[in-house]
Amino acid sequence: MFDLSLIVKAYDVRGTVPDQWDERCAEALGTAFAQLLRQAPDHRDAVLIAYDMRESSPGLAAAFARGIRGEGLAVIETGLGSTDMLYYASGVLDLPGAMFTASHNPARYNGIKMCRAGARPIGQSSGLAEIRERAQALLDRGEARPAGEPVGAHERRDLLADYAAHLRGLVDLSGIRPLKLVIDAGNGMGGYTVPAVLGDAVLPALPLTIVPLYFELDGTFPNHEANPLDPDNLVDLQVAVRKHGADLGLAFDGDADRCFVVDERGEPVSPSAITGLVAVRELAKYPGATIIHNLITSQAVPEIVREHGGEPLRSRVGHSFIKAEMARTNAVFGGEHSAHYYFRDFWFADTGMLAALHLLAALGEQERPLSELACEFERYVSSGEINSTVPDQAGKLAEVKRVYGAAELDELDGLTVRFDDGAWVNLRPSNTEPLLRLNVEASDRERMTALRDELLALIRG
Incomplete structure (x- = not known):
């Protein structure tokens, strides 16, 4: 049995095919997406679908489209495209959309980026959690969509x-x-x-x-x-x-x-x-x-x-x-x-x-x-993002906060520490892995390197 909580991330769907998800999951997600859209007072009667060049993308997109059409909504398939091309279509046609891609992930992965009409994003707090729950219920019952529903139209547009x-x-x-x-x-x-x-x-x-x-x-x-x-x-x-x-x-x-x-x-x-x-x-x-x-x-x-x-x-x-x-x-x-x-x-x-x-x-x-x-636009030296495997992310963040408590701190996203000389560090946890992500910036390389190494020793020590 598939567990959609493993693939429905903060902003999109992402996982390996076919072990974490397959075309049955895609059809259930399509059904759930259509149900979510139909609840909106200004809902549209069609959904745009595009996909990338991955081997699994056309089949997953077609299964998703079956779920959409099973809920009575039409599907406008644009075929191969980039994610921003799907956003363009959603914006100019004022329709919701779904892009089948795993972006930069390796070949065994695939995913879905969904948006409402006008390319408005869908994340966990704006519909994605509900889509996951609805789709999981369908899979648990052994069906991708309710039987006997009308079938929406399908067209292809370049x-x-x-x-x-x-x-x-x-x-x-x-x-x-x-x-x-x-x-x-x-x-x-x-x-x-x-x-x-x-x-x-x-x-x-x-x-x-x-x-x-x-x-x-x-x-x-x-x-x-x-x-x-x-x-x-x-x-x-x-x-x-x-x-x-x-x-x-x-x-x-x-x-x-x-x-x-x-x-x-x-x-x-x-x-x-x-x-x-x-x-x-x-x-x-x-x-x-x-x-x-x-x-x-x-x-x-x-x-x-x-x-x-x-x-x-x-x-x-x-x-x-x-x-x-x-x-x-x-x-x-x-x-x-x-x-x-x-x-x-x-x-x-x-x-x-x-x-x-x-x-x-x-x-x-x-x-x-x-x-x-x-x-003209490069004024400081940065470390780039450095990942460290840390089982207790919250505990390590608290430790860093204690060590640098005399500096200026904020917690908008993870922990940011600002120093009197303008240098700063940000340490934030990954949403999906036991990782802490470190970024450091300073006015010169010597200061950046020293601060980076100091933080890494604390994080990994």
């Missing part, structure tokens, strides 16, 4: 060209200087969306020369995992950028909603720097606007936002928190340390592709190399 045109319409690249870029799609959905948005597959060509790496859709990830957050998965991109003399390199994760950047030297550009760069561009269009940043983003981000007349707002880590704050404050842009970038012009949803367009415009509108441009 939205790739419309998605590409929408993004192109948000950032003007027509006047930029010619740029050469290497793009590593990691055999994920970037291989499907990049030619449409940045290439000339469906729209007029841009002044870009693209060197493609691993654009072939292959959910077994034969070259490397589609997880650019792991430095090992950036090596091929870094080598190719230097080999081809490119102006920059871009790497997308499996569902192509996150975009990582390396400069002309092959050196990574931090997501905090990209957040600062895009924030400046958005503030030029919307003076005085609010910019959201999570608490692990560099201190440079709120400094830069204030310097350009904006209002920075600090948020917990996680897309459901960011999107809620974006909607509540009508923020124009939000950025996370994990390379998720959120835009008011994109229904407050995240899209790495739109962030990439902003970066290309900023680079192409001036003559300096990316390494020099990025220096």
Whole structure:
């Protein structure tokens, strides 16, 4: 018997196929999703479904669609797509949606990211827990959906060209200087969306020369995992950028909603720097606007936002928190340390592709190399996220709090410690594993290294 509590996470569904979930679970989840939607006073009569290139994705998506249709709702299948392409469809058509993907996880995983109409997120507190309970009850009774219900309609719609045109319409690249870029799609959905948005597959060509790496859709990830957050998965991109003399390199994760950047030297550009760069561009269009940043983003981000007349707002880590704050404050842009970038012009949803367009415009509108441009937004030295296995996470957090009690503390998300010299550390527990995640930032590498090692000794000691 399947236990859906193992796969229904804080923000989405994620687990291994077929041992943790299969098409029976997908149909039950589809039924439960439709039942949840029908309860809403402004419910829609159709649901959008898209899926990535994983071998299990089409079958899981089809089973989910059976559950939806069994509840009398129609299904609009958009076929292959990136997660941000599903958000586009949900926004422009004002319909709820489900994206079948496990993002950056290995090949044996799959998952579902669900949203309400207008790309509004669904998390544990906004419907996901209820979906899990309803679906578990169906599975426990040995049925995916009630018998005798009407069957909703089904249609197929191709939205790739419309998605590409929408993004192109948000950032003007027509006047930029010619740029050469290497793009590593990691055999994920970037291989499907990049030619449409940045290439000339469906729209007029841009002044870009693209060197493609691993654009072939292959959910077994034969070259490397589609997880650019792991430095090992950036090596091929870094080598190719230097080999081809490119102006920059871009790497997308499996569902192509996150975009990582390396400069002309092959050196990574931090997501905090990209957040600062895009924030400046958005503030030029919307003076005085609010910019959201999570608490692990560099201190440079709120400094830069204030310097350009904006209002920075600090948020917990996680897309459901960011999107809620974006909607509540009508923020124009939000950025996370994990390379998720959120835009008011994109229904407050995240899209790495739109962030990439902003970066290309900023680079192409001036003559300096990316390494020099990025220096404006890189002011501090950070450790990156370091995970430690800790069985008693609460106990260890309490110990760290006692040790650093004389410093400035806050507990918005885990524990953040701020020191008089501007250095800070954040230690927060994983939602799904016995891990503590450490981030450290300081004004120079010596201070950051000393503080990092001090904390790791305490955490692991």
